[in-house]
Amino acid sequence: MKYRFEMNKDIIIIGGGITGLTIAYYLKKAGKDFLLLEKQDRVGGVIKTNSENGFVFEEGPNTGVIGNADVVDLFDDLAEKCMLEVASANVNKRLVLKNGKWKPLPMGLWQAISTPLFTTYDKFRILGEPFRKAGNNPHETLDDMVRRRMGNSFLDYAVDPFILGVYAGDPSMLVPKYALPKLYNLEQDYGSFIKGSIKKGFKKKSEEEKKATRNVFSVEGGLSNLVNALTDSIGNENIITGVENIKVKKYNDKPDSVADLSAFDLKSSIKPDSVEDLSAFNKSENFIIKGLVHGKELTINAKKVITTTGAYTLSDMLPFINKSDIQKINSLHYTKVIEVAIGFRQWKGIPLDAFGGLIPHKEKRDILGAMFLSSLLSGRAPEKGALVTVFIGGVRRQDLIGLNDNEIYNLVEREFRDLMQIPEFNPDLLKIIRHNYAIPQYSADSGERFATVQKLENQFPGLIIGGNLRNGIGMADRIKQGKNLANSLM
Ligand SMILES: Cc1cc2nc3c(=O)[nH]c(=O)nc-3n(C[C@H](O)[C@H](O)[C@H](O)COP(=O)(O)OP(=O)(O)OC[C@H]3O[C@@H](n4cnc5c(N)ncnc54)[C@H](O)[C@@H]3O)c2cc1C
Incomplete structure (x- = not known):
């Protein structure tokens, strides 16, 4: 990816997950001057599709829900580059474990009255x-x-x-x-x-509301194809990956040195003599963003900065925000989850004609549930085979997060033999993916967090704090927020 090390930009987006990419996509479409900065060497955030041994599996989210029109609009826009895939009819059957046996989850009032659950x-x-x-x-x-x-x-x-x-x-x-x-x-x-x-x-329903079908979706070939389509549309010249230690400073923060001053307004003809000489500078350049790319310093002047990274990243990234305000945001708890993608070339267990199986905490099992992905989406496993993804950990089972790979393997084997009734456990694929900041938990402190974000955005015009710390945790929520934030800059 091409970049210069010192530059002016109207808008900086920090974080290249689905939220940041959606913002960048709509800004590009509107012809705005922006740059997206991402810490990792790849964009997509937690979205990552992999393929191995004839299996196509996700390392992060597996499916989303078409919960709003913005998801449909985005896929319509990207139709030439990636195809939305709606899950098969199996999605309508969801299993719940009770006393060690799978039962269908009632899908309506009548079923709720007749269920043994x-x-x-x-x-x-x-x-x-x-x-x-x-x-x-x-x-x-x-x-x-x-x-x-x-x-x-x-x-x-x-x-x-x-x-x-x-x-x-x-x-x-x-x-x-x-x-x-x-x-x-x-x-x-x-x-x-x-x-x-x-x-x-x-x-x-309005035409917009009708688009929100609540169908379960993925992307043909995996969710990374959505990331690729977005990246392709945004253009590599508008993305810098591998940017570490990003710090955003406000114009009126006291700079570290006179050398720092030049970055406040590269276009200015007035040259500063001292750190105190700030008043001479163009105050429309609101922020200075610094980071390290492969050991070299990157400095950007920007009028607007949008963060889309997790709440826990903000105290380092936005040092000009006072501690008590930042504390109200980064108190948001993200639970740890272990995701295990398991593939079999020949499936010999229970019929997988469902979305998956959910396991109530009361059942005291070591997995949270399983998704039967090859029954929902095309091309995820070889014919007659199966791809099942299970989740371990979550808020109430953090005791399992420290298990090593062997222990996870044994745990999954034990649960699979029993719950999936397979005679022998010899998977052709077993991938363990650990997420240390998987899902934010919107608890009682959320109102205060949302109010603090609002207050900071008013206090520091040009700063926008997005990402999954507000507006919902699912992919559809992220796309909606991304589009709304981009629109707010038009
Ligand atoms: C295991 C798992 C399963 C899920 N399952 C589902 C599901 O079934 N359905 C659904 O709808 N949603 C699901 N989700 C949620 C959904 O995946 C997320 O809400 C969404 O992908 C988050 O996108 P994001 O862009 O907001 O954040 P992220 O994807 O976290 O992206 C944030 C980006 O910011 C970057 N970053 C972080 N710190 C810095 C920094 N200091 N400087 C620069 N960049 C930085 C990160 O590297 C990352 O690329 C799941 C999530 C997980 C983890």
């Missing part, structure tokens, strides 16, 4: 849910909310496994107002989940 008492509670009064505590945790409206067994065998699948989280930590705002709003707007879902179902 919930107690008879709770089935009556579910029927009474529309008549229960709405809660009024915005910081109520998810477990309290679900117990109040639906009952314990619904919490344990529907919500808990769902939350493990999405957040690798703990319902007693997550706050619906922030973590599941659509669910929270159903109760606030309609007084009930069931009433709200029914009423919303009858509401006339």
Whole structure:
């Protein structure tokens, strides 16, 4: 990738995951002057597809949900470079483990009444849910909310496994107002989940709303093809990878030396004599960004800086923000997760005609769940074979994160023999991927975090703090945020 070591740019994007790439894509489309800086030697962030031995597997997210129109619009735009793949009909069947046996998760009210997953008492509670009064505590945790409206067994065998699948989280930590705002709003707007879902179902949808089909998606050939398509459209000249130790300084931060001053306004004809001589400089150049690329110093003047990196990166990156404000952002907890992609050339276990299997915490197993990827997406495993990805760890099983590769292998073997009923465990692919900052947990402190971001953006015009510390954790949320942030700069 080409770059100069000292330059002026209107907009700097920090972080080249799907959020940063989406911003860059729309800025490029609008003809804006921008540059994306990424720490790693590749872009994509946690999105990474690999192929080996006839298997195509993901090292990060596997599938997303078409939860908003922006996902559809982005794929429409990129249609010549990558193809959205909608998961097969197997996606509609989700298994949940109860007493060591897989049961289908109810997909509607009638199934909820007939399933063995919930107690008879709770089935009556579910029927009474529309008549229960709405809660009024915005910081109520998810477990309290679900117990109040639906009952314990619904919490344990529907919500808990769902939350493990999405957040690798703990319902007693997550706050619906922030973590599941659509669910929270159903109760606030309609007084009930069931009433709200029914009423919303009858509401006339706009053309934009119709695009949000909630279908499960990936990309033909793997999610990295979306990253490649975005990168290709953005242009390598607008991306610098391998940028370490990025520090953003405000114009009126005291620079370290007179030499530093030149970077504040390279176009200025006035040459500074001293560090105190700052007033002579063009204040429209708001930020100076410094970093190291392969040991060489990079200095950029920019009017606007957008961060899309995790909350935990910001205290180093934005030293001009006071400690108490930054603390309110980087207190966000990211759970650690181990992802294991497992491939078999010949599958001899249970039928994999489902999205996957979710395992409630109550079942006391060592895996959080399994996704049956070769049953959902094309070309992921050889014919007659299978690709299954399992997840380990999450908020309540951090005790497993320190296991070494051999121990993980043994754990997966033990769980597979039992849960997948395979006679012998000799996979043709077994890849262990460790994520130390996998999924942010939107708990009670989220309101304060969002307010602090807003306050800082007002206090420092030109600074935008994006990324998964706000606006949702899924890929569709990231695409939506990326597009919105780009639009805010038009
Ligand atoms: C294991 C796992 C499974 C998931 N499963 C799903 C799923 O099934 N469905 C779904 O919708 N979502 C899923 N997600 C969530 C989804 O993948 C993420 O929300 C999304 O990819 C995050 O994109 P991002 O660009 O915001 O962040 P990231 O992908 O984390 O990108 C941030 C980028 O910033 C860079 N960076 C960090 N620090 C610096 C620095 N100091 N200087 C410069 N650059 C820096 C990083 O290297 C990275 O490239 C999953 C995530 C994980 C980890």
